[in-house]
Amino acid sequence: MKQLKIAIFCSGGFSTSLIGAKMQKVYDAEKKDVKVDAYDFGMVDEVGDDVDVILLAPQIGWAFDQTKEGHPNTKVILLTMQQFGSMDGQVLVDVLKEKGID
Amino acid sequence: MAKGKGYQKFQAEFTKTAGKIAANKLLLTLRDSFIIVAATSMIAGFAIMIQNVFVDPTNGLIFGKQGLGLGRLISGSWAAWGKSGLFNGLTTTGNLIGLVSNGSLNTFAILLVVIFSHTFSRKYFPKSKEHMTSVLYALGAFFICMPWKFQYTPDGAKKPIDVLNYMDTTFFGTKGVFAALLISGFAVWIYNKVLAKNFTIKMPDSVPPAVARSFESLIPGVITMGVFIILTGISTTFTGETMPELLLTALQKPALAISGTGLFAFVSQITWSLLQWFGIHPTSIWGPIFGLTWNINDTQNMLGQAQHVYSTLFMNFSTVAAGSCSVSPVLALMLFSKRLAAKKVSKIALMPAIFNISEPVTFGLPIILNPLYFIPWLVAQPLAFYIGLFFTRIGFIGPIVNNVPWTVPTLLSGLLYTGSINGLIVQAVIVLITTAIYVPFIRMDNKLNPDNPDKEMENAATEALGA
Numbered sequence: 001m002k003q004l005k006i007a008i009f010c011s012g013g014f015s016t017s018l019i020g021a022k023m024q025k026v027y028d029a030e031k032k033d034v035k036v037d038a039y040d041f042g043m044v045d046e047v048g049d050d051v052d053v054i055l056l057a058p059q060i061g062w063a064f065d066q067t068k069e070g071h072p073n074t075k076v077i078l079l080t081m082q083q084f085g086s087m088d089g090q091v092l093v094d095v096l097k098e099k100g101i102d
Numbered sequence: 103m104a105k106g107k108g109y110q111k112f113q114a115e116f117t118k119t120a121g122k123i124a125a126n127k128l129l130l131t132l133r134d135s136f137i138i139v140a141a142t143s144m145i146a147g148f149a150i151m152i153q154n155v156f157v158d159p160t161n162g163l164i165f166g167k168q169g170l171g172l173g174r175l176i177s178g179s180w181a182a183w184g185k186s187g188l189f190n191g192l193t194t195t196g197n198l199i200g201l202v203s204n205g206s207l208n209t210f211a212i213l214l215v216v217i218f219s220h221t222f223s224r225k226y227f228p229k230s231k232e233h234m235t236s237v238l239y240a241l242g243a244f245f246i247c248m249p250w251k252f253q254y255t256p257d258g259a260k261k262p263i264d265v266l267n268y269m270d271t272t273f274f275g276t277k278g279v280f281a282a283l284l285i286s287g288f289a290v291w292i293y294n295k296v297l298a299k300n301f302t303i304k305m306p307d308s309v310p311p312a313v314a315r316s317f318e319s320l321i322p323g324v325i326t327m328g329v330f331i332i333l334t335g336i337s338t339t340f341t342g343e344t345m346p347e348l349l350l351t352a353l354q355k356p357a358l359a360i361s362g363t364g365l366f367a368f369v370s371q372i373t374w375s376l377l378q379w380f381g382i383h384p385t386s387i388w389g390p391i392f393g394l395t396w397n398i399n400d401t402q403n404m405l406g407q408a409q410h411v412y413s414t415l416f417m418n419f420s421t422v423a424a425g426s427c428s429v430s431p432v433l434a435l436m437l438f439s440k441r442l443a444a445k446k447v448s449k450i451a452l453m454p455a456i457f458n459i460s461e462p463v464t465f466g467l468p469i470i471l472n473p474l475y476f477i478p479w480l481v482a483q484p485l486a487f488y489i490g491l492f493f494t495r496i497g498f499i500g501p502i503v504n505n506v507p508w509t510v511p512t513l514l515s516g517l518l519y520t521g522s523i524n525g526l527i528v529q530a531v532i533v534l535i536t537t538a539i540y541v542p543f544i545r546m547d548n549k550l551n552p553d554n555p556d557k558e559m560e561n562a563a564t565e566a567l568g569a
Contacts, residue, residue: 011383014509015461018454042134045224058465059383062121081381085465087450 004034004101007047010057013040022089048074053101055092058084075101113471117380124386130284131225133386135218136393142213142398146206146356147404147505153199154504155521159183159192163521207401208271211278215244219286227294235319239293240286243330247285248273249344273346276398276407280354281346283394289326296322354398361395367412367491371421371484378460381470390416403503411494415502419519420490420532421483422512428460429512429533430482431469434540440548457509474550478543482536489535493528 006023008045010016020038026035039047040095048054048071056064056078083095123129155163163169165176165183173183183189206213219240223233230236252268255261273281303321305314337345360366370388377384392414399410410416422429432455435448444467451462469475493499499520506518516529 010461013383014459015454018459018462030222040137042130042137057461058470059381059461060124060386062117062125062382066125081465081468083468085447085462085468087462087466 002033004032004053006034006036006053006055006096006101007044007051007053008036008038008040008055008057009041009044010015011041011059013038013043015057016057017090019084019087019092022087023092024089026089026093045070053077053096055079075099109127113380117382120377120380120382120387124382126223129387131218131221132390132393135214135221136389136397138209138217138221139213139398142206142509143210143404144505146202147400148507149199149202149224150404151506151521153196153505155518157192157196157199159189159196165192168522187193203405203434207246207405208275210275210401211282212241212244212274214279214282215240215286217282219290222287222290223294224520226291227298230294230297231356232319233313235294235323236290239287239323239326242327243289244282244285246330247281247334249346249347275405276401277350278346279394279398280357284349285330285345288329292329293319293322293326296325357395358398361399362410362412366395367487368484371487372413372480374421375480375483378464379470379476400505403501404505406503407502408501411501412492413502415505415519416494417487418506418508419502419516419529421486422458422529422532422536428455428458428463429477430536431467431475432463432534432539433537434544435463435467435552437537438541438544438548438555441551442553444544444547456511458512459509474547475543477537482539485539486532486536489532490528493524493531499524499528505513 008016008019008020008023017038020036022052024034024036029035037047037051041063044063044067046055048067051074054067054074054076056067058078058079058081061078064076068076077096077099079095083091086092135254145380154161159165159173161168163523165171167175167180173189174180174567176188177183216237220233223230223236227233227236237251249270250267251260252265252270254265272278276552297319301398303317305317333343337348341348369467370391373382374388375534377387396412396417397528399408399413400415402408403413403415428451432448435444436452439445439448447463447466451466454460454462467475469479490499494501499522504519504521506515508515510518512533513526516525516527517523519525522530
């Protein structure tokens with residue numbers, strides 16, 4: 001079982017680093033081999049192909065299509081305002097579970 | 103607030119257009135470059151701030167006359183303080199700290215050439231095998247175009263003499279920003295276009311690939327360098343000036359003049375909060391524009407070359423680190439909201455807001471796309487900006503010359519930006535007023551979306567019966 005890598009992006013990488021840390025805690029508590037990292041959107045071209053899942057915060061929703069095109073082998077998920085605004089790691093982990101990422 | 107069809111259409115159009123602008127490759131390239139280079143400016147700014155606020159033995163907050171006046175306490179009088187060993191030690195330390203400027207602010211344009219050409223090459227020519235070659239030719243082109251003459255007035259001379267083959271180093275700093283971007287971008291573009299056209303020297307297969315590669319960039323390189331030699335020749339022949347000098351007068355000075363106007367400031371502040379309300383991060387659009395204008399003002403202010411009132415530093419100081427006063431809505435919610443959900447959001451959002459991260463409150467409450475909070479959100483940022491401006495105009499605080507990282511908490515950052523307690527007072531006033539703006543809207547929220555509507559109805563009914 002290979003480690004699942006999740007990259008979460010927003011404009012500056014600040015608010016997502018908070019959510020990323022909370023998600024990491026949830027996964028660690030579940031004893032799952034998952035690594036969640038937060039980046040600013042400028043890094044998407046560099047890390048996009050090396051991760052399994054890209055999460056985009058709603059304030060860069062405009063970049064959803066170009067990100068999908070740029071990284072066809074990576075699953076790109078756009079978070080809704082409610083999901084992102086909850087600032088709750090568990091909520092996002094559940095969102096990913098619904099999409100079959102576990 | 104009725105959400106009509108027209109409004110929804112406008113919202114969709116607006117978001118689409120702003121998104122298109124924000125996704126523009128050139129703007130992204132500029133934005134990313136400025137963000138990377140800003141790290142060096144921040145280090146320099148931080149060092150200069152430490153020097154101005156803490157180390158400076160004559161005007162600093164700790165030893166100086168305006169501050170705690172420790173200097174006099176230590177030596178007994180200002181005259182004795184000026185002669186003391188500690189005073190000299192502090193002065194020397196200050197001068198050494200000042201050297202950081204030479205590696206950052208004073209050579210800003212060169213750093214920008216390196217970063218911008220690399221970012222440009224990565225974004226526009228992702229298939230290029232070696233982005234550093236682009237950087238190489240961009241740097242070469244930049245130095246080809248530089249004014250290689252220096253005017254020097256010896257002591258006692260009436261007229262300055264032209265010293266040839268020495269460079270006017272002011273173009274390494276803020277004067278060369280536009281030249282750095284245009285020349286390096288153009289150089290990378292020419293080089294990669296020619297390279298793609300396969301104007302390369304083909305080696306037979308028996309030549310080792312590494313050797314063949316070293317010849318690959320020769321012809322594109324020659325053409326790139328040649329173009330800038332010819333352009334420099336043309337500009338000096340016809341105008342007597344090199345391209346960086348021309349660009350400074352033709353583009354950079356007008357751009358800085360426009361950014362110094364009240365209208366520019368007003369438009370930037372209003373659209374800043376407007377974009378954010380629509381859920382688009384304003385830095386994607388305003389970052390590059392400020393990078394070409396107000397950031398240059400920042401650098402000149404930090405170096406003491408100018409005293410610009412409008413600058414990115416001032417915006418960060420006054421609008422509480424561009425988080426559109428993220429502290430204010432959170433404070434107002436904690437004090438006045440009766441809704442459990444909103445209270446919970448404010449608890450989660452408090453810590454990030456203290457460090458000027460606004461997303462938890464803007465997306466959590468939400469403020470974004472929420473008509474109820476449209477007015478306070480739109481008003482708070484420009485209002486904060488103009489309160490700061492008012493206090494600057496009446497001379498209560500000076501133009502902002504210290505660079506403080508934007509994540510430093512409010513009030514503390516006011517102290518550091520201005521190097522005086524007045525900055526803290528101004529920020530306190532701003533936080534109070536912008537918090538107050540939210541109160542009526544939070545009360546409205548309490549009424550419109552009560553946690554248990556039945557009870558509210560009962561209260562209203564008993565009131566009505568009692569009346």
